[in-house]
Amino acid sequence: MKKILFVVNPISGDIDKLDIEENLRTFCLQQEITAEFYKTSGEQDEEKLKAKIQAFQPETVVAVGGDGTVSLVAKQIIKTDVSLGIIPQGSGNGLSKDLDIPQTFDEAMQVLVENRVKAIDTLDVNGQISIHICDMGFNALVVKRFDEGETRGPGAYAWIAMQEFMGYTTKRYTIKSKGKVLFDGDAFMVTVTNAKAFGSNAAINPNGIINDGSFEVCVMEPFPKTSSLGILYRLYTDSIDDSVYTQRYSCQEAVIENHDEAQVQIDGEPIETVKTLSITVQPRTLKVLLPRLPEQPEA
Numbered sequence: 001m002k003k004i005l006f007v008v009n010p011i012s013g014d015i016d017k018l019d020i021e022e023n024l025r026t027f028c029l030q031q032e033i034t035a036e037f038y039k040t041s042g043e044q045d046e047e048k049l050k051a052k053i054q055a056f057q058p059e060t061v062v063a064v065g066g067d068g069t070v071s072l073v074a075k076q077i078i079k080t081d082v083s084l085g086i087i088p089q090g091s092g093n094g095l096s097k098d099l100d101i102p103q104t105f106d107e108a109m110q111v112l113v114e115n116r117v118k119a120i121d122t123l124d125v126n127g128q129i130s131i132h133i134c135d136m137g138f139n140a141l142v143v144k145r146f147d148e149g150e151t152r153g154p155g156a157y158a159w160i161a162m163q164e165f166m167g168y169t170t171k172r173y174t175i176k177s178k179g180k181v182l183f184d185g186d187a188f189m190v191t192v193t194n195a196k197a198f199g200s201n202a203a204i205n206p207n208g209i210i211n212d213g214s215f216e217v218c219v220m221e222p223f224p225k226t227s228s229l230g231i232l233y234r235l236y237t238d239s240i241d242d243s244v245y246t247q248r249y250s251c252q253e254a255v256i257e258n259h260d261e262a263q264v265q266i267d268g269e270p271i272e273t274v275k276t277l278s279i280t281v282q283p284r285t286l287k288v289l290l291p292r293l294p295e296q297p298e299a
């Protein structure tokens with residue numbers, strides 16, 4: 001009998017999860033799946049989840065939450081044969097959207113049964129795993145404010161972004177790869193990702209492929225406030241490459257100097273500000289259950 005561990009975040013996305021555990025238990029009984037549950041507390045979840053996985057030895061660990069919950073699970077099963085399932089229940093659900101995982105509960109459950117497993121690339125960022133988006137500057141600051149606030153959900157995120165935007169000053173970065181300087185100057189934000197879009201659906205890297213052995217460093221240079229609506233329009237119409245304020249570099253490794261100590265976030269969690277970010281791609285290191293297979297470049 002297949003064993004699945006469900007990792008449920010009770011607060012993610014401001015969504016009540018009381019019925020969800022009950023529905024999951026019923027579903028697993030019908031599908032002859034042995035299910036166990038781990039409810040996150042926000043305190044020492046990494047250590048507790050590690051112990052739970054070791055004791056239960058599941059084939060699949062399913063994150064029932066947002067990007068932070070997905071990241072928590074991914075850290076435990078990266079470079080193992082255990083696969084990651086996602087039932088999106090967060091505010092943004094960025095990685096699940098990028099992987100075309102259905103956003104409705106019933107359809108996402110169906111993906112668990114179909115059992116199509118694909119290995120995707122991950123990033124090593126200063127020794128930490130990033131599976132979706134790491135960025136420096138404006139968005140990371142909004143993520144930090146969101147994390148400090150009491151209200152969750154996409155509305156709260158958008159409200160904080162609007163407030164921070166008015167007074168934000170750009171920061172200076174130097175981006176190097178293979179010993180060459182790719183960029184040196186001020187930027188509104190610098191985004192490092194394998195994926196296409198943020199959880200808000202803003203496509204910062206519209207041609208990103210999650211298993212091609214490379215990642216992209218996307219620079220949004222300073223822009224006049226009068227260009228904001230145009231940039232937003234491009235982000236939501238997959239045409240950000242047409243903007244004169246953006247640059248994109250495809251890399252296997254990169255070092256970013258964060259001269260003004262801009263805020264940094266990894267997969268929706270703010271981290272301590274650092275002066276230097278070293279990033280390397282870890283090709284096909286995370287097995288994920290997908291509804292259908294993504295584009296498959298030649299190995």
Ligand SMILES: Nc1ncnc2c1ncn2[C@@H]1O[C@H](COP(=O)(O)OP(=O)(O)OP(=O)(O)O)[C@@H](O)[C@H]1O
Binds near residue numbers: 065066093199
């Ligand atoms: N029981 C809990 N009480 C308080 N905080 C918790 C609890 N369980 C997890 N957390 C916190 O929840 C955060 C992760 O939430 P998650 O990212 O899954 O959802 P979200 O932020 O609503 O959605 P998204 O990341 O998709 O925008 C982590 O910061 C974690 O510490």
